[in-house]
Amino acid sequence: MTKIMEYCGLFLWIIYLYLFFNREIARKNKYVKEYNKELIIKRPFHIIRIDSLFFLMVYLIYNDFADNRVLPYLYLIIVLTNIVYVVYDIADNYKNYKIDSKKELIYYSGAIILVIIAFGYMFISKNLFNTCTLTLALNLLVPIYVWLMNIILKKK
Numbered sequence: 001m002t003k004i005m006e007y008c009g010l011f012l013w014i015i016y017l018y019l020f021f022n023r024e025i026a027r028k029n030k031y032v033k034e035y036n037k038e039l040i041i042k043r044p045f046h047i048i049r050i051d052s053l054f055f056l057m058v059y060l061i062y063n064d065f066a067d068n069r070v071l072p073y074l075y076l077i078i079v080l081t082n083i084v085y086v087v088y089d090i091a092d093n094y095k096n097y098k099i100d101s102k103k104e105l106i107y108y109s110g111a112i113i114l115v116i117i118a119f120g121y122m123f124i125s126k127n128l129f130n131t132c133t134l135t136l137a138l139n140l141l142v143p144i145y146v147w148l149m150n151i152i153l154k155k156k
Contacts, residue, residue: 002068002069002072003128005072005073005075005076006072006075006128006132008076009072009075009076009079009132010118010119010122010128010131010132010135012076012079012080012083013079013118013135014115015083016079016082016083016086016139017111017114017115017139017142018111019083019086019087019090020082020086020139020142021107021108021110021111021142021146022090023086023089023090023094024107024142024143024146025104025107025146026090026093026094027093027094027146028146028147028150047143047144047147048140048143048144049139049140049142049143051082051085052082052136052139052140053140055078055081055082055136055139056133056136056137056139056140058074058078059071059074059075059078059132059133059136060133062074063129063133068129071129071132072128072132075132075136078136082139106149106153107145107146107149110142110145110146110149111142114138114141114142117134117138118131118134118135118138121134
């Protein structure tokens, strides 16, 4: 049963990653005028997501003393919580925004790379607990990736 939960959690993480990239792209387009170096000072939580950092810390702390049979359930709860949070954020703040997938394809290539990294690590290490930790750590990179890609694309 824990293997099913582990794979369900990873599948839901892929859905979360897609929604998370959509939200970050919508956020980039909403704040496009100020999406530069001053953004770090004005809106630091657009670059460093405190919720992703918090969930990673909870999982790492719980990983130290928990039974391995319980960790897949914790991971599944964390991913479901992230999905609910992102869906509410998109519905509240970015409901009028439509993502043009052709223009935003460069951003989605980052999502594909993150999925390849996670599944490549899972197949090489054969350790799903570390893969879950890796996916939670990769969530921290999404806003930074979108921010850096926006700066790079603006300079061209």
